[in-house]
Amino acid sequence: MTTLTCKVQYLNDTDPFGACTQFPEPSRPPLYTFNVNIPLINQIATIHRLLKAPHRTSCLDHKSTNRSKYLDDCALQLYKYGTENNDFANYLDLEATIDEQSDEFDSFTLK
Numbered sequence: 001m002t003t004l005t006c007k008v009q010y011l012n013d014t015d016p017f018g019a020c021t022q023f024p025e026p027s028r029p030p031l032y033t034f035n036v037n038i039p040l041i042n043q044i045a046t047i048h049r050l051l052k053a054p055h056r057t058s059c060l061d062h063k064s065t066n067r068s069k070y071l072d073d074c075a076l077q078l079y080k081y082g083t084e085n086n087d088f089a090n091y092l093d094l095e096a097t098i099d100e101q102s103d104e105f106d107s108f109t110l111k
Helices: 044-051 099-108
Strands: 003-007 031-035 077-080 087-091
Touching: 031 044
Parallel strands: none
Antiparallel strands: 003 031, 077 087
């Protein structure tokens, strides 16, 4: 099993007019270990629970046939922090695995 461990955060956009929507939470992000061979959509529920995000979740079971009960408007974006220029990358495809999107990670490898 190949994994990728990184810090995870969310943007609290439950109140689009609130001031906190511009800052990732929590301020001390926890580590999460992704399985690079499992589609990201199947790992979202675990990340959501880890972060204790306030967003509504009726059902986060990817095997469910009722897609309207998924976490609405969920996305994962790469962000490299701590370099001279903090760097945002593209959003990841939730239906694909990390292994299938390895090109997106090329600029984020340690040198």
